[in-house]
Amino acid sequence: MLSETKSASSRKKPKFGIVVFPGSNCDHDTYYVLRKIIDVDVVFLWHKQTSLDECDIIILPGGFSYGDYLRTGAIARFSPIMNEVINFAKNGGFVFGICNGFQILLEAGLLPGVMIRNESLNFVCKDIYLKIENNKTVYTKGISGKSSLKIPIAHGEGNYFADEKTLSELEANNQIVFKYCSNDGSIIEAANPNGSVLNIAGIINKEGNVMGMMPHPERSSDSVLGKTDGSLIFKALVNNIFN
Amino acid sequence: MFKAKVLIKRRKTILDPQGKAVEIGAKHLGLSNIKNTRIDKYIEFNVDANNKKAAEDEVIEYCKKLLANPIMEDFEFTLEEI
Numbered sequence: 001m002l003s004e005t006k007s008a009s010s011r012k013k014p015k016f017g018i019v020v021f022p023g024s025n026c027d028h029d030t031y032y033v034l035r036k037i038i039d040v041d042v043v044f045l046w047h048k049q050t051s052l053d054e055c056d057i058i059i060l061p062g063g064f065s066y067g068d069y070l071r072t073g074a075i076a077r078f079s080p081i082m083n084e085v086i087n088f089a090k091n092g093g094f095v096f097g098i099c100n101g102f103q104i105l106l107e108a109g110l111l112p113g114v115m116i117r118n119e120s121l122n123f124v125c126k127d128i129y130l131k132i133e134n135n136k137t138v139y140t141k142g143i144s145g146k147s148s149l150k151i152p153i154a155h156g157e158g159n160y161f162a163d164e165k166t167l168s169e170l171e172a173n174n175q176i177v178f179k180y181c182s183n184d185g186s187i188i189e190a191a192n193p194n195g196s197v198l199n200i201a202g203i204i205n206k207e208g209n210v211m212g213m214m215p216h217p218e219r220s221s222d223s224v225l226g227k228t229d230g231s232l233i234f235k236a237l238v239n240n241i242f243n
Numbered sequence: 244m245f246k247a248k249v250l251i252k253r254r255k256t257i258l259d260p261q262g263k264a265v266e267i268g269a270k271h272l273g274l275s276n277i278k279n280t281r282i283d284k285y286i287e288f289n290v291d292a293n294n295k296k297a298a299e300d301e302v303i304e305y306c307k308k309l310l311a312n313p314i315m316e317d318f319e320f321t322l323e324e325i
Binding site: 071074113118159163 | 314
């Protein structure tokens with residue numbers, strides 16, 4: 001029926017697509033949060049697909065795609081769906097990488113820099129605090145009244161590194177979105193869980209449509225888990241793009 | 244057919260947390276003269292190409308696009324006809 005063909009703009013709810021790579025393991029958590037808490041349409045996109053199923057926003061979820069072999073995200077970056085994701089991003093489409101998804105965005109060259117092993121060499125799984133460094137992005141605009149966001153991390157390779165030139169560009173263009181901080185919002189070395197340069201936890205591209213972050217907002221979105229700051233990011237994204 | 248032996252080296256300016264940790268082990272062993280331990284990657288594979296130039300081109304592409312991350316790593320390789 002013709003009436004069933006709806007364009008992105010006339011569709012009632014925003015449609016999120018979560019890419020599933022072999023080894024993704026936060027795909028279902030993200031799906032649950034988007035559908036049940038944020039109340040948007042959401043579908044899984046298998047990594048061998050070559051279509052994004054008319055999704056408005058693509059999420060690359062956390063996990064250990066391809067066993068993290070070679071380098072985190074290095075092999076997933078060549079999955080068939082990534083050509084579509086890269087084209088989508090280059091045409092202004094919103095792409096949000098969480099943890100392993102962030103690592104994949106770096107390997108794909110959609111965001112600058114690399115991830116190396118945590119300075120401690122430990123896999124770190126705990127709640128950390130994030131300071132919003134740029135509150136004008138579609139992912140953060142409108143989040144107010146918080147000196148920091150409490151969101152968990154869970155990674156072994158979240159030690160963000162970029163050369164001096166790239167770091168100055170990130171700073172000059174206001175591309176650093178989140179930094180690790182203490183619970184009162186101070187950016188201090190003691191609050192840096194992995195050795196990331198400048199306490200960087202999340203960055204956005206110059207155009208403002210592709211963001212990657214190491215912490216897991218989907219793990220702090222349901223009040224049943226005792227923390228909901230992560231939901232603020234998903235809500236901001238929906239509000240800023242669709243309302 | 245050629246055998247390729249590739250060495251992927253992390254650039255000296257980039258911290259190698261694994262090398263650093265292993266060196267702590269050296270200290271515990273009492274090997275106090277060990278300095279600047281770096282852990283690199285060694286990768287071997289065959290290239291089914293007709294001539295050395297074609298094999299070389301393919302190895303370089305493999306290294307540049309996948310095996311090494313040009314932001315933090317350099318690579319070198321040897322090719323031997325087998």
